[in-house]
Amino acid sequence: MSFLKPKTHIEQGDVVILYLSVNSMHAIEAVPTIVNKKGETIVNIFQTPYGSLKVQNIIGVEYGSRVELSKGYAHVLQPNPELWTQTLPHRTQIIYTPDISMILHQLEVRPGAVVVESGTGSGSLSHYFLRALKPTGRLHTFDFHEARAEQAREEFQRHGLGDFVTVYHRDVCNLGFTSELDGVADAVFLDLPAPDLAVPHAFKALKLSGGRFCSFSPCIEQSQRCINVLTQLGFNEICSMEVLQQESIIKTRTMPVIDLEFLKAPKDAAAEPNSNEDTKTKEPKEIKKYLTSSHPQLLPGHTGFLTFATLPPNIPKA
Ligand SMILES: C[S@@+](CC[C@H](N)C(=O)[O-])C[C@H]1O[C@@H](n2cnc3c(N)ncnc32)[C@H](O)[C@@H]1O
Structure with missing residues (x-):
């Protein structure tokens, strides 16, 4: 507990x-x-x-x-969810805290929210959803892998979170979310190989008053296909992003103090051909130590593209 x-x-x-x-x-x-x-x-x-x-x-x-x-x-x-993500038994690839913080923020998950998620996987993200939406909200989480769904159900129970979550064993791309979930969700989250196939079901599950959508995909082609379906269904505010952590390198560097007179000199040099020689010999006189901050040239750490969208209110769901 x-x-x-x-x-x-x-x-x-x-x-x-x-x-x-x-x-x-x-x-x-x-x-x-x-x-x-x-x-x-x-x-x-x-x-x-x-x-x-x-x-x-x-x-x-x-x-x-x-x-x-x-x-x-x-x-x-x-x-807590952050420590659990670092220690949980991996049954699948999981989503980590930096991406999750953006997901929670963009989906506006808060106490009382109803969230629909697929797939459940190892339950890394589910623990954050549960912390954010309890005690009055509910998570409906789906996985088509029976053992994973069962392990997640048992784990939520053992962690004292069983009252706030329903775990379903179901293929959401082919069968959709269950019909009892039509029009109940404030937010839908997908972490699936073919999210575009589940977008029409997410559309159905979102409230008529509107809601937020997110899909996590490692490849941009998955996001592109997903965005095509979102657009066709009338979602707006569609936006794909990556959460990349950028390191700051703090170093003491030795640099010359800028001499404004010295900087002016090359302009004059154009008028006087021989003065080039003179300017070269004008070395900056003062050298100082500065504490500097810079970024590495490479940004490693691609995890996936997060595609967010809003379903506006009162879109007919024929
Ligand atoms: C990458 S894992 C999800 C990891 C999860 N977000 C986490 O943070 O732990 C993807 C899961 O989606 C499930 N899945 C794939 N296709 C599915 C489908 N059509 N319906 C339901 N679940 C599906 C897989 O069984 C797998 O467990």
């Missing part, structure tokens, strides 16, 4: 983030025993590069505390 609301102490069954460093975190379940591959019940010992943790020892411990490992220490943190 550790995703539902802030807690002070770890209870048995909680998902806990074992934080070793910013690049090394693990999601563990606070249970004293586990069943091994041979079907035997054994003491739950979690191994890390800094030694082992007897998981029973963290039950009752305050969240945020430092806990001893056999060869070092770690901190035990209450999970």
Whole structure:
């Protein structure tokens, strides 16, 4: 139940983030025993590069505390969607926090919102939707992979989020979202290989008073096909974007102090052919150190194109 609301102490069954460093975190379940591959019940010992943790020892411990490992220490943190995205078991490719922050902002997900999502995948994005729309909203999430849908359903339940989500096992490109969802959604989100096939179903699911749409696609051709269908159906404010993180390089650089007289000199040089020589010899006199900021020339990190659109109110849905 550790995703539902802030807690002070770890209870048995909680998902806990074992934080070793910013690049090394693990999601563990606070249970004293586990069943091994041979079907035997054994003491739950979690191994890390800094030694082992007897998981029973963290039950009752305050969240945020430092806990001893056999060869070092770690901190035990209450999970949130950001930490979960970094530690969750990958069943599929997932969407990460920078793209998700833009998705939540552009879809205006807020308490009370009804969001329709497909595919559920590993549930990375779903956890953010749930945090933003609870306690009065609802997430309807669809995946055509039965095991993934079942695992996600069980995971939301275990995380204490089961009351705010319905997980469907369904092919949304061929069958659409269920008819009970016609006209109920404030926002529809697609992370599918062929989003264009699901856009007409998203159109149906959005409220008659209008709503927001987003599709995440790694390739621009997928976005282009999606945009064609959005345009045909009367969506507006269509916009595709990429969320790229740009690093700032902070460096002390040595630079000459600009001498305005020196800068003027080359102009005069055109009139006097021999004066070129003279200007070359005029070196700037003063050199100073400056703290500078610049950006790398390459921007790595393409994840996908986010295509957003608005369904305006009262578009007839014949
Ligand atoms: C990339 S994953 C989604 C990851 C998810 N956004 C996350 O952040 O964890 C795409 C999912 O879409 C599902 N999918 C693909 N085509 C589908 C369809 N036609 N109907 C429903 N689900 C579909 C796949 O089974 C897969 O689980």
